[in-house]
Amino acid sequence: MTTNYDALLEKVYELHDLEKAVAVLAWDKETNMPKAGTKARIQQITTLRRLHHQKFTSEEFGGLIEAAAVELAEAGYDSNEASLIRLLRYTYDRARKLPPELVKRSSETSGAAYTAWLEAREANDFVGFAPHLEKIVALNREMAELYGYEDELYDPLLDKFERGMKTADVRAIFNAVKEELIPLRAAVAERAEAVDDSFLHQPYDVAKQKEMARVLATAVGYDFSRGHLGTAVHPFSTSFSRDDARITTRWNPDFINAALFATLHEAGHAMYEQGTAPDLARTPLARGTSSGIHESQSRMMENVVGRSRGFWQAHFGELQAAFPAQLGDVNAEQFYRAVNKSQPSYIRVEADELTYNFHIILRFDLEQALLNGDLAVADLPAAWNEKMAELLGVTPPDDLQGCLQDIHWTSPTFGYFPTYALGNLYAAQFWETAVAQNSQIEEAMAQGDPAPLVEWLRENVHGYGRKFTPAELVQRATGQPLSHEPFIRYATAKFSEIYDL
């Protein structure tokens, strides 16, 4: 007998396949496609997205969700079925709030803004980009109004990436981070010469970098038999199923870091997708629950694991063997210290584990000010530089190294930036809980073996996919709501030791 839920699943599968087809087309666009293929590829992606949107936002699909919900009224909150209904109601309602005209206009405005941003970067000309940014700010505002909100205009935008989280909560957490981290950052800055990372900046053979990237991704638990490592200018990860979750990285011939840590970062993202429970497959539950939780998994592999002493005591020998000329005179401890060098910098994507959060807090504050009309676009460069001085103690020499550096504001995605820092905080809280629950986790990590930690993550995070909101997941996994304290403890211990504070 076919139930309403079965009928719903059929449609869910179709929508899922369309969405994953778009993901394949997008992945190929960034990895293998010749540039000349861009026009046709954008047409193909646009067509598939339109078909998806038409089907997803149809009255028919909404009716299917509600019919299945009635049938499943008794299903337990934790069941896959109830979780799927909750998620579909949420995403359906949100999607229905944006008229097709807006979706189309947003896409066109973003395309033009992207082109203008590239040109503005060429010419270091913020003024040329400003009119486009004004439109992007207005789009963010328009979308927030359409989604609706109770407390703050920024809430419904943040909600898209961190479902259920409020701007006020993030603000409170970020203020606490700021208060506790600024003194630590300043103390580290005073002892900048204590760590030498000059040997990371040398010519490193790219073919060997590729080999080491595979070795290290495997070492943290990324499953290549259900994955693939490609090359992309801007590293990213994507998944087409739990059995095909891919990573990309970039190869800098004169600096070894990207190949190592961008790879581990993306491996962490992909491991989350590889770890979703098999019975969630082909539904929107088969993915990470939020941008912030996703980022916690990438940061966990990049930093908590990949920048740990034990990890390099275990793996430095292999790296040294691959690069004897570059690393012959370096030992594991020196390497560990070098990859943890902390110093204020202008560019977010080059920032270290300690200073990264300040780059995010800055953007979070400025996004709200722009959205609420408290800051005019024309005044952004000055406001940016002022915040940089306050948070990081440095002032960018130009807008290229200031407010023109990120691609994010070429599309209406306010609310996404904070999830980067939330990821760091979630990661530290997961880590603290995991080692408290199982002493073997820390012991193994001290030997460079993250397997017991990964096991804990699979059980407490990955397996659930998108069944629970970030807050629900964190409460289940750690018994507490999100707090800044574990990260402060983690960072203070680590950097005090390295910098002998």
Added chain:
Amino acid sequence: MTTNYDALLEKVYELHDLEKAVAVLAWDKETNMPKAGTKARIQQITTLRRLHHQKFTSEEFGGLIEAAAVELAEAGYDSNEASLIRLLRYTYDRARKLPPELVKRSSETSGAAYTAWLEAREANDFVGFAPHLEKIVALNREMAELYGYEDELYDPLLDKFERGMKTADVRAIFNAVKEELIPLRAAVAERAEAVDDSFLHQPYDVAKQKEMARVLATAVGYDFSRGHLGTAVHPFSTSFSRDDARITTRWNPDFINAALFATLHEAGHAMYEQGTAPDLARTPLARGTSSGIHESQSRMMENVVGRSRGFWQAHFGELQAAFPAQLGDVNAEQFYRAVNKSQPSYIRVEADELTYNFHIILRFDLEQALLNGDLAVADLPAAWNEKMAELLGVTPPDDLQGCLQDIHWTSPTFGYFPTYALGNLYAAQFWETAVAQNSQIEEAMAQGDPAPLVEWLRENVHGYGRKFTPAELVQRATGQPLSHEPFIRYATAKFSEIYDL
């Protein structure tokens, strides 16, 4: 004002994008996808194909075609608009003749047959595959009956791949080829020792093979700025637009041929797609017109160009420099002779330019016999071996090297095999015409430069895409219908000279 034709085009674009999305998913499946991703990928492809089929065979789409046809009644036969209407009517009518139940059953039967074929090959067990082949033969028959025919049951199957061509025409041509080529083949066989190709079978560094593959594909005119070279177990080419037409090849560490000639073969296919006129883009006219004409372009680059004396006089030095240990003692003339060594063999895909056609004639004869019920599946192995003896003078030691070698009969695609040999014949006829029209073409080729030939092909073949049927295209380009004679002249001259007959 929106015309009916505009409305039709909107739907054509949507269908085209869906079809190309499937092509991207299929390309990725064969090149980058981890094997574990197969299940999800097949679901994704199946969903997109179903959406395409629903839309393409809808009454609504048929109505759009006819409404546009009325509007364009005065459009000239050669116009893009009239050509598109002709093609859409043809493909729409054919697609409507197959009920969805049959399409689904065909897909399932083929899937099971493919698995059984793999197992039968493992065990060299034709009997295990026979029941599946019986179903495939029956499916071919069922489809032929549904398509309908006037003369022969094989006609509507052949028509799918070589629109407008009749089985009787192919038979007459193949008989002529057979008659003229058997004596040449036999004469060559008697002088087998005249050509030494042993140095092709040595260890060749794969990384250097990859470099040379790129050099040679570029040399024949494949445009890498609108293409991509990937690796696949079974080399193929595909295109997502004229600006993104890809090739794949395989790398055999102990034999240099595949990297060179499979690459040139696929480059020829992709150059056809790259050469379709820009104003055909995003419509089904933007592709090669038939399997046979497509094969003529791949054979042209693989054999007429890639196995010519001039080509190797121009490029052997580079190959020799890449492989001094393997080719240091070989000269360009010896290399030219080696890559043209002709000898009877059991395996079609390893056959040389001269003997390849016999492998096809055999399959063409046997497909008809199976389809018409003149040959029982159980008797296929014996019939195969008998034909091999007649055509090639050798008898396969087992079915692995006989009737179990091809993947083709795991799906109902009777009618496809003959297009391989037709490709050789078309290629020779195009070549003969081109050099007759422009003496510079042959002179340049003698210097290893195919550019003037490629120019002729672009003008007389590629640019038209699928506007005309194969017969129309050949008549326009060469002033004659397809004939076996140019190929016989070409092969006789070439092999008589090499083998000093």
